[in-house]
Ligand SMILES: NC(=O)c1ccc[n+]([C@@H]2O[C@H](COP(=O)([O-])OP(=O)(O)OC[C@H]3O[C@@H](n4cnc5c(N)ncnc54)[C@H](O)[C@@H]3O)[C@@H](O)[C@H]2O)c1
């Protein structure tokens with residue numbers, strides 16, 4: 001069995017090595033010639049998987065080790081009898097931790113002593129948005145969610161959803177929809193000139209969904225106007241060749257790495273390995289957890305002298321501080337224009353190991369119950 005795989009998929013040999021012979025290729029540059037003699041194709045989000053790539057090949061299974069599937073023509077795969085699997089939710093927690101870290105930095109920067117006083121509006125309450133809402137509610141934030149497809153499916157029996165306009169009145173507006181180009185609730189340029197003009201100076205807009213959910217020319221124009229909102233972008237239109245003027249105007253800019261915790265990436269590989277094993281009728285005994293190394297930061301300790309929010313910030317930022325990704329991104333994007341695309345991809349390929357909050361044990365000595373609850377809600381393991 002011949003497997004062609006994006007070289008950036010972690011643990012290819014560990015998960016897939018005994019299923020077939022693996023050819024590693026660049027995901028971004030993958031061509032029809034690369035996959036011609038493959039039986040199995042494993043990709044991440046940067047490979048367009050469609051008729052042009054696969055027609056005439058032997059490929060019978062395509063797996064993407066990512067949550068997003070907008071790069072895959074699933075209709076064509078189905079009509080061609082090619083099995084398909086994605087990794088729903090694999091890196092949802094990583095994105096949630098990115099957003100929580102950004103909100104905590106925003107609160108500090110704005111002089112908001114209690115970050116839970118910021119209302120948060122979530123657009124798209126699926127694996128990422130739903131988990132984010134759950135964590136924020138546990139922390140006592142006011143959270144509003146807009147998800148018309150879910151609202152229609154679940155009716156009055158499900159969770160309470162509000163309109164996009166209501167969500168857009170929150171202090172923080174964070175986008176977690178898929179990129180869809182057709183249908184009643186398509187999201188391509190969901191945030192165009194009109195919606196962007198409704199956002200005000202005190203508001204924070206975060207996009208970790210797909211770049212094309214925001215019209216970047218309209219955003220650029222809005223950011224040049226008075227009373228513009230603060231913007232954080234992890235995803236960009238036309239990656240890896242991003243709008244560099246936009247980069248200059250946003251507060252935090254990161255190279256599509258919100259989902260890049262080690263846990264998130266390895267779970268993506270595991271989920272596709274499970275799906276492929278099912279498809280081939282093979283036992284699937286390997287688990288992501290068995291391949292995770294010991295974290296560099298294993299333990300943090302706070303005493304009764306520790307203040308709750310300061311301690312939570314220290315813990316979150318010791319695990320992950322988006323400002324470091326922002327600094328690396330700005331440095332890379334200061335290269336001449338023609339070198340920026342490859343530099344964007346290098347930032348992603350050579351991304352440093354980032355572990356999730358759950359990898360750190362927090363020791364709390366004589367601290368309040370409220371502080372313990374905060375750490376638990378953030379996802380840290382407690383050692384009392
Ligand atoms: N930046 C990153 O590293 C990163 C990582 C993971 C996922 N993502 C992106 O985030 C997206 C969301 O991930 P997920 O796991 O939550 O997906 P999901 O499919 O579980 O949830 C998406 C939700 O959006 C809702 N939705 C669809 N159209 C909508 C609209 N017009 N308005 C409001 N809600 C709408 C859906 O009903 C669904 O509940 C992915 O599709 C992917 O593109 C990015």
Ligand SMILES: O=C(O)[C@H](O)[C@H](O)COP(=O)(O)O
Pocket residue numbers: 008044045046065066067068069091256257258259260348
């Ligand atoms: O959809 C996803 O899972 C994320 O956007 C993912 O982090 C993309 O990473 P890539 O496949 O581009 O490495």
